[in-house]
Structure formats: structure tokens, C-alpha cells
Amino acid sequence: MSRSDGSSASSPWWHEGILYQVYVPSFQDGSGDGFGDLAGVVARLDYLAGLGIAAIWLSPIHESPLLDLGYDVADYRSVGRAFGDLDTFDELVAGAHARGLRVLMDLVPQHTSAEHPWFQDALRGRDGVHRDWYLWHDPAPQGGPPNNWASAFGGSAWTFHAPTGQYYYHAHLPEQPSLNWRNPQVRQAMFDVMRFWFDRGVDGFRLDAVWRLLKDEQLRDNPAGDEGESFEIGGAAAHTAVRQVQRYTADHPELPGLLAEMRAVADEYDDRVLLGELHLTLERVAALGGRRGLDVAMNFSLIDVPWRGKALGDLVRRYEAALPIGAWPNWVLSNHDRSRLATRVGVDRVRGALTLLLTLRGTPTLYYGDELGLPDAPVAAPRVRDCAALRTGDLTLGRDPERMPMPWTRDRHAGFTDPDVEPWLPVPSWATGLSVAAQEVDPRSTLRMVRSLVRYRHASDALRRGSVSVLSDDDELLVLRRESPRETLLVAISLTDRSRRLALPAGSWRTEWVTGRGPLGHVVTTAVVLPAFEAMILRRTRAA
Numbered sequence: 246m247s248r249s250d251g252s253s254a255s256s257p258w259w260h261e262g263i264l265y266q267v268y269v270p271s272f273q274d275g276s277g278d279g280f281g282d283l284a285g286v287v288a289r290l291d292y293l294a295g296l297g298i299a300a301i302w303l304s305p306i307h308e309s310p311l312l313d314l315g316y317d318v319a320d321y322r323s324v325g326r327a328f329g330d331l332d333t334f335d336e337l338v339a340g341a342h343a344r345g346l347r348v349l350m351d352l353v354p355q356h357t358s359a360e361h362p363w364f365q366d367a368l369r370g371r372d373g374v375h376r377d378w379y380l381w382h383d384p385a386p387q388g389g390p391p392n393n394w395a396s397a398f399g400g401s402a403w404t405f406h407a408p409t410g411q412y413y414y415h416a417h418l419p420e421q422p423s424l425n426w427r428n429p430q431v432r433q434a435m436f437d438v439m440r441f442w443f444d445r446g447v448d449g450f451r452l453d454a455v456w457r458l459l460k461d462e463q464l465r466d467n468p469a470g471d472e473g474e475s476f477e478i479g480g481a482a483a484h485t486a487v488r489q490v491q492r493y494t495a496d497h498p499e500l501p502g503l504l505a506e507m508r509a510v511a512d513e514y515d516d517r518v519l520l521g522e523l524h525l526t527l528e529r530v531a532a533l534g535g536r537r538g539l540d541v542a543m544n545f546s547l548i549d550v551p552w553r554g555k556a557l558g559d560l561v562r563r564y565e566a567a568l569p570i571g572a573w574p575n576w577v578l579s580n581h582d583r584s585r586l587a588t589r590v591g592v593d594r595v596r597g598a599l600t601l602l603l604t605l606r607g608t609p610t611l612y613y614g615d616e617l618g619l620p621d622a623p624v625a626a627p628r629v630r631d632c633a634a635l636r637t638g639d640l641t642l643g644r645d646p647e648r649m650p651m652p653w654t655r656d657r658h659a660g661f662t663d664p665d666v667e668p669w670l671p672v673p674s675w676a677t678g679l680s681v682a683a684q685e686v687d688p689r690s691t692l693r694m695v696r697s698l699v700r701y702r703h704a705s706d707a708l709r710r711g712s713v714s715v716l717s718d719d720d721e722l723l724v725l726r727r728e729s730p731r732e733t734l735l736v737a738i739s740l741t742d743r744s745r746r747l748a749l750p751a752g753s754w755r756t757e758w759v760t761g762r763g764p765l766g767h768v769v770t771t772a773v774v775l776p777a778f779e780a781m782i783l784r785r786t787r788a789a
């Protein structure tokens with residue numbers, strides 16, 4: 246593979262490269278059924294490569310009843326009919342690699358679909374070969390579920406199976422039974438699944454719900470409340486049934502050992518990466534990323550933080566302080582489970598937020614459509630598809646709005662699917678105005694800004710691997726200093742609707758990059774004016 250991702254021989258590609266999440270159902274429909282698929286992704290590889298990213302991470306594409314849109318896998322070695330076939334997958338990997346792009350898959354090791362043959366076998370009886378591949382327990386002595394563990398989608402995490410008289414555990418839907426990772430056969434089966442896809446050229450995995458893999462063997466009750474964990478499923482944070490500290494259902498002391506076993510499987514191949522979904526405190530996420538196991542312990546704190554300069558600055562300091570020596574940071578700005586960036590921070594602050602993501606120290610993860618500044622697209626009741634809304638009956642908990650089909654063109658349905666086919670989620674009429682086609686021709690568009698910043702990042706070793714410090718303590722401004730032996734940069738981001746004067750550290754500075762494409766190349770010494778909601782990168786041209 247060529248090194249178009251800007252990585253260098255001395256550090257792994259995923260340190261300096263940018264990761265981009267493709268939520269496959271919503272990216273591009275290639276088959277004409279209104280649902281995104283692999284043929285659609287293949288058709289958009291040039292667009293993806295043109296972003297300057299290092300890798301795409303594909304949401305699950307396996308055979309699945311799609312109750313949780315693919316996070317309910319019925320066959321780990323397949324491509325599901327809704328998404329295409331193995332040949333198209335091979336074509337995707339070859340096409341991506343030819344363009345210098347890596348391909349990461351979502352691996353869902355915590356649970357299978359209830360339709361998976363392993364679970365179907367487990368249901369047959371207590372003596373079934375696969376019975377112990379799942380977590381079965383007798384009812385509590387007084388009857389009812391074995392303990393108080395709650396499902397992420399609300400209600401008890403235990404479902405009673407009358408024919409065999411036991412409960413099985415599911416961290417999510419009852420149709421997503423959790424696997425028993427203490428069973429060595431489960432480990433071997435899942436490790437073989439990893440090898441199956443590595444052998445097909447996959448460059449790594451994003452491990453779904455990996456912080457939940459092992460549970461307390463004594464089945465102790467979880468305490469009520471939360472201990473500063475981030476939240477896996479957006480609106481579910483507000484859901485009372487989920488307000489339970491995951492003390493005995495997550496972050497088990499033996500988890501690092503299990504992650505190291507997974508890493509050993511990845512080590513059988515060259516250059517493969519493991520990203521882990523971890524909804525824990527920032528300190529625990531930082532610690533798990535510092536151990537042998539996960540290369541990227543995904544840091545979702547930018548999704549939860551109040552979008553103000555001081556809170557953001559404190560977050561950067563806190564995370565940097567928590568990272569063990571040698572651990573590499575990463576930042577996730579959005580994903581398919583949480584309200585979109587533009588909706589969370591407000592349309593005016595999107596460009597500053599993207600600037601922050603792409604100039605922080607560490608691996609950035611972009612969510613599809615954030616490069617266009619897409620907001621959430623509300624979905625009316627009859628069109629709701631997400632189980633988080635359908636199962637709780639609370640439509641505000643649904644994740645459909647952040648999964649809007651990608652708008653590509655000004656055509657009907659914005660080019661996501663054929664104009665005469667109904668897309669699986671509605672494409673609002675305003676989406677065409679934010680489409681790739683519309684933004685390509687607008688020099689001031691968010692898309693063009695992202696591309697130019699990515700180019701700047703690739704060319705700057707201070708941004709790719711320099712140190713970071715936060716210079717501001719101000720709600721309206723965030724100022725970072727990025728420094729390598731060769732360069733010193735200041736990144737200044739305005740979070741306010743008024744121009745602000747920014748006093749500069751001693752030395753001479755040149756304005757090099759501005760979100761609104763304001764005047765560049767000015768040499769300034771004492772101060773610079775930062776226009777409302779803009780971001781600016783300055784380079785030190787002379788020390789004090």
C-alpha cells in the first residue's frame with residue numbers, strides 16, 4: 246500500500262492517520278433497494294480516498310435479522326444479503342487498498358443474534374453443545390431474574406426461557422444474547438472469526454461493547470447511579486432503567502488479559518489494529534489504551550463534554566494527564582449512537598469542532614457526514630427504525646436522526662438511492678443543500694475546509710505527532726499549542742459570536758490557516774483578532 250495517509254515508517258499507521266466511520270446502511274445504496282450496502286461503499290471509494298483519511302471502519306455487514314441494524318450477528322463469516330456478498334467485500338478491500346485506504350470491520354463479540362445457530366442450539370436444552378457458550382442462570386431463590394442487572398435498552402438484562410427453566414443474560418436486546426467469554430471454545434471461535442477476516446485482507450477491527458465482555462461470576466447486584474461513565478446509547482442516558490453503575494457487568498479485572506489474547510491474534514498478521522468501544526470514565530479508557538491489548542481505546546469524551554472552551558481545555562488536560570507513558574491518545578467526535586455534532590454543538594461551532602478534532606494530539610475518528618456539517622434529521626413515528634426507540638416506546642431515545650442517509654447530490658433522496666425508491670430512513674429536503682455536490686463547488690464549504698485541514702495536518706509533524714498543551718482558560722476560546730522539534734503551532738478556536746483579541750505568546754507568528762479563509766500569511770507578534778466562531782492556526786516564525 247502507498248503511504249497516502251501521511252504516516253511515517255517510525256510509527257504505526259493508525260497513530261497519524263485519520264479514521265472514518267462508514268455507517269453502511271446510510272452511506273450509499275448500490276443495489277437500488279433503499280438500504281446502504283457494500284456496492285455503495287465501493288462506488289464512493291474515490292470520495293473517501295479524496296478526504297485524505299487512512300482507514301474506513303464499516304459498521305457490521307454480516308447476516309443479521311437487523312433488529313439492531315447489524316449489531317445482532319447471525320453468521321460472523323458472511324456478508325448479509327442486505328449488504329451484498331463476499332465477492333463485493335473482496336472488491337471493496339482491493340479497491341480501498343489500491344487507493345491507500347485501510348478497511349476496518351466491526352466485530353460484535355459480546356453477543357450474537359438470537360438467530361445465530363449457536364444460540365438456537367443452546368435453546369434446545371441444558372445439555373446442548375452450545376448451552377455454555379451463553380450465560381444461563383437459575384432464577385433467584387425467591388423467583389425472578391438472578392439479579393438486578395439492567396439492559397442498555399431498558400428493563401432487566403435477563404430473559405426467562407421457560408422450556409429449560411433458566412434465564413439468559415443479554416446486555417442489550419433479548420434477541421442479542423451475551424456470549425460466555427469464560428468458555429475457551431467461545432474465545433477460539435471468535436479468534437478464528439478474526440483470522441477469517443484478517444486472511445481476507447481486513448486491516449483491523451472495532452470491537453463492539455468490548456468493555457462488557459466479562460461479568461462478575463458471583464452475580465453481584467450493580468449499584469444505582471453512574472460513576473462518570475460515558476453513555477453507549479445516546480438518549481438512553483436519560484432512561485432511568487439504565488442508570489446503574491456497571492460495576493459487575495463491565496470493566497472486569499480480567500478484561501485486559503482477554504484483550505491481550507485478542508491482540509496476540511492480530512499479531513499473527515502485520516500492521517493490524519484493534520479499536521475498542523469503551524464507555525467508562527476517561528481515566529479507565531486511558532488506562533486500558535495503555536495496556537497491551539487495544540491499540541485504540543476509543544475516547545468518546547468529546548461527545549459528552551459541554552461545548553465550552555474551559556470544559557474542553559480541562560478535558561484535554563485531564564486525558565493527557567491520565568494517559569500512561571507510551572499510550573497514544575485518540576478522539577471520537579460523533580458516532581451512530583449519539584446525536585450528531587452539528588446538533589450537539591450548534592451549526593456555528595461545527596467548523597471549530599472539526600478543527601479541534603483534526604488538531605488534537607492523537608488519532609481522530611470522523612463520523613460519515615460530519616465533514617458536511619450534517620445535523621440530526623428528525624424521523625417521524627411511522628418511519629422510526631431504531632430498537633432503542635421501538636423497545637422503550639420513547640421516541641426521544643431513537644438513534645435514527647444521526648443515521649440519516651448521506652446526501653451526495655441535489656437529486657431526489659440526495660443521490661443516496663434511486664430517485665424512485667424510498668430510502669430506509671427519510672432524506673429531508675434540506676439535505677441536498679448540504680450534499681457533497683453542493684459543497685464541492687463552494688470554496689467556503691465545511692467539506693472543502695475539512696479537506697484543506699487534513700492536507701495541512703499531513704504536512705505538519707507538530708500536528709501529527711507533536712506535544713500538546715492548552716494555553717487558554719476561557720469559555721469563549723480554546724487555544725492549543727502543538728510542538729515538535731521542527732515546528733511550533735498555535736491552534737485558536739472561537740466558541741463565541743463576537744470577535745476576540747487573542748494575546749500571543751512571545752515571538753513572531755504567521756497566520757497559516759483560517760476556517761473562514763480569512764487573510765493568511767500575516768506576520769503578527771503580540772495579538773491577533775479571532776473572528777466569531779472561526780478557528781486559526783498560527784506558526785511560530787521566530788522565538789522570543
Ligand code: NOJ
Pocket residue numbers: 313316353417453454477522581582
Ligand atoms: C454499541 C453499538 O455502537 C450500538 O449501535 C449497538 O446498539 C450496541 N453496541 C450493541 O451492539
